[in-house]
Amino acid sequence: MTDQSGAERGVAKLGVLKAMAGFLKPYRLQVFGASIALICTAAITLSIGQGLRMLVDQGFSSHANEAALNQALLLFFAMVLLLAAGTFIRFYLVSWIGERVSADLRKAVFAHVVTLHPGFFESQLSGDIQSRITTDTSLLQTVIGSSVSIALRNALMFIGGLIWLFISNPKLTAMVMLSVPLVIVPILVFGRRVRSLSRSSQDKIASVGSFVGEAVKNIKLLQAFNHQTLDRKSFEGHVEVAFDVAIVRIRQRAWLSTTVIVLVLGAVTGMLWVGGHDVLAGRISGGELAAFIFYAVMVAASVGAISEVYGDLQRAAGATERLLELLAAENRILPPAQPVALPQPARGEIAFEDVSFAYASRPDHPAIKGLTLAIPAGSSLALVGSSGAGKSTLIDLLLRFYDVGSGAIRFDGIDIRDLDPQDLRAQIAMVPQQPVLFTGTVADNIRYGRPSASDEELIEAARAAFAEDFIQRLPDGYDSFVGEGGVRLSGGQRQRIAIARAILADPKLLLLDEATSALDAESEYQVQQALERLMEGRTTVVIAHRLATVINVDRIAVLDHGELVASGRHGELLTQSPLYARWASLQFDDANTQAALAAE
Structure with missing residues (x-):
């Protein structure tokens, strides 16, 4: 069972990496530029250690002169300027890639979701889907635009720092290396737990969003039944569950960071004790010890930074898996390989x-x-x-x-x-019993039936649905904002806009679900007459x-x-x-x- 679970996790990780590689492929030039900037900044940072050695041994030694000190300082400042320029390029390109991939992923998921058959949404909460498209992609953007760059940069610093440590003093380096396995093991153990908890945390946050959306959408019913107190308690329960899961995840990350700090800095402390005695005994110079300390601290900081962002990377992996689940959702209603054309007309x-x-x-x-x-x-x-x-x-x-x-x-x-x-x-055009309006203007909702319709055709459809009179009385006429779900309009007004939308579509098959049920007697009579005219020559x-x-x-x-x-x-x-x-x-x-x- 354990082997199978491990295999499944490995397949999942490969799937995530493959999917992300596909989204990164169109921007390989930007990725290449960011990689070059990343390597250059890491190399310059590592070179600063040698500049520090020269500064101590040549600029601050008893035999140093003013010219040697100035030369060492100028070289050091030049490396700082190069580091700043490389950091700017790296930060800009990596952040751009993060924003771009996040936007592309968000568009791809939404484009796929809106094509899925309605049966899919019977088992999926709309709030959860919304959370995946918004919150999860935002998390992914942050990780790609920041955490990945930090992890890669610190990985290079770790490798480069170790190489310079061996070059500078193999004996002291051996002491530092003793702590590396002790650090890697906690990262892997705690990181696996963080990933599982991150996925669970994202799910709980999605349920919080779903509850909020449902309550706000049905606020009138909620208040009409005096359900505020009960819903507040239910919401508090959802929030506390999400909080508890997040706290467990945070505790795991805190233990990881604490363990890394103790092990790495403990090794550095031991190294300083040995190196300090070597300087006093004249076996190494002060500059060599300063450079070694610089590289040792750099290696320790790199390991610490990697342990910090490892949790973010695991959270991103969980978020990516949730997004890929939506992208992989199978649409059961697909066009045939060779569609048959309808007769015209x-x-x-x-x-x-x-x-x-x-x-x-x-x-x-x-x-x-x-x-x-x-x-x-x-x-x-x-x-x-x-x-x-x-x-x-x-x-x-x-x-x-x-x-x-x-x-x-x-x-x-x-x-x-x-x-x-x-x-x-x-x-086909449909007029449901409960009219559905989208956030936007009156004109937007009528034109939903045929986006290419002219203003004259739109007005004629509204007139045929006996909607023009009340539309003209709205503050901005056809450009009036209807609110979410048409909340600013009465039920009868929403119904007439839905009928105008169907009229504008000019279908061959008209589907009416008790389309006049929300109207008063006078409006029902008028709309019924309009529908009868609309039904002429059409299958209904x-x-x-x-x-x-x-x-x-x-x-x-x-x-x-x-x-x-x-x-x-x-x-x-x-x-x-x-x-x-x-x-x-x-x-x-x-x-x-x-x-x-x-x-x-």
């Missing part, structure tokens, strides 16, 4: 052929069972049934958010699985909760537990379907009303 003819479907989370409970139904082009169909009957599922299948388990759905005679999903959805599928809104459709399909139990017009179903007749009796006031509606 498309007609909008729909056919369900013995369709069965079950959600992945409930494989033993089919949502649709052997449904066969034809919808001629340009006709209207209403889907009626109790909650859970399968009405919304049929809409999702039509949009190919999911693939059928068996049977087929055809659009203009073509199995929709043989179509590119984008080509299919380009022929309506999810109906109120039977009074669909008595004039060409056909009504009655669903019960995913099965088609009856179909026909309103008057026919009153006599042919006991289930439909019972719903009608519950919704209509009296028999006279039913008779009048049936006569229509």
Whole structure:
């Protein structure tokens, strides 16, 4: 079991490195420049030790003169200037690479996420996905733009310092080397723990963000039920869990740093004792001891710095794994290798052929069972049934958010699985029962239906949805900001903007989910007239909760537990379907009303 876990960790690390190499590849020139600057600054820093030796032995010795001192100081200052220039170049390029890779990774993850099938989001929290795209990429940017550079620079300083230590005094170097294994072991042991805890910490922080987003999004409901105190306590629980995990991670890093300091500086102290006695005995010069101390401190500082950033690197590895999980998420709804083209112009003819479907989370409970139904082009169909009957599922299948388990759905005679999903959805517009508006202006939300539409077409769509009057009364008209989710507008106003969006899309297939439910009586009448005009010449599928809104459709399909139990017009179903007749009796006031509606 242990070997397998180790192998899996090794594969994961290789996957992370390979993925990051792919994101770095387009910027290999910048990486090369940063590497050269990194090597040069490390070499100059190491050379300062020799400058220090010359300064002590030649500039401060009893035989030194003013010219020798000035020459040593000028050489030392020249190295400082070169170090400063190299540091500027290294810092700029490395920081640029960090920002660029972070931006590219953020774009790549978002671009992939928005193409994933809706079923993926049933098991994923939106707040967690948001945290991965924002917090995790920001952490990665910090590490690439800072910690990696620090780690590489100190690794070079460590290697170069050791080489100079052996050149300067092998005996003293042996003392320093005794502490190296003692330092490396804690780094590896504690570092592995830090990586695991970092991944857990990122997950807990994501859950905190999810809770905040959900509470803010539903703030009215939260306050309406006086849930502030309970939610505050729940949030405190989430925060404390994240804090506890972070503290364990911090404690591991603190122990790592403490262990490194004690071991390394303890070895340096012993080295100074031996070296000081050698200077007093005349076996080495003061300059040689000063240079040796410089390199020893540099090696110790490098090990200490590496141990510090090692935790950051482990956190970045955990964050990268979370991002790569999103990038590796499989999209189950893909276009075929050779998509079939729709006829031009498309007609909008729909056919369900013995369709069965079950959600992945409930494989033993089919949502649709052997449904066969034809919808001629340009006709209207209403889907009626109790909650859970399968009405919304049929809409999702039509949009190919999911693939059928068996049977087929055809659009203009073509199995929709043989179509590119984008080509299919380009022929469809939807008006949901709960209108969805995006943060932006009124015009932005209407133009969502067809981004290339002109201002005149946009205004005409709003006018057709009877939305222009209230839009003109807004502070900035079509440029008015609607707030997050359209919070600045009433439910009826949001619904009319959603209808205008569908009108602007000019689809062949119109999907209406009780699109007038949020409107007052006057607005409902006006919008109903607009929808009737919009439905002319288009295939329309309506999810109906109120039977009074669909008595004039060409056909009504009655669903019960995913099965088609009856179909026909309103008057026919009153006599042919006991289930439909019972719903009608519950919704209509009296028999006279039913008779009048049936006569229509």
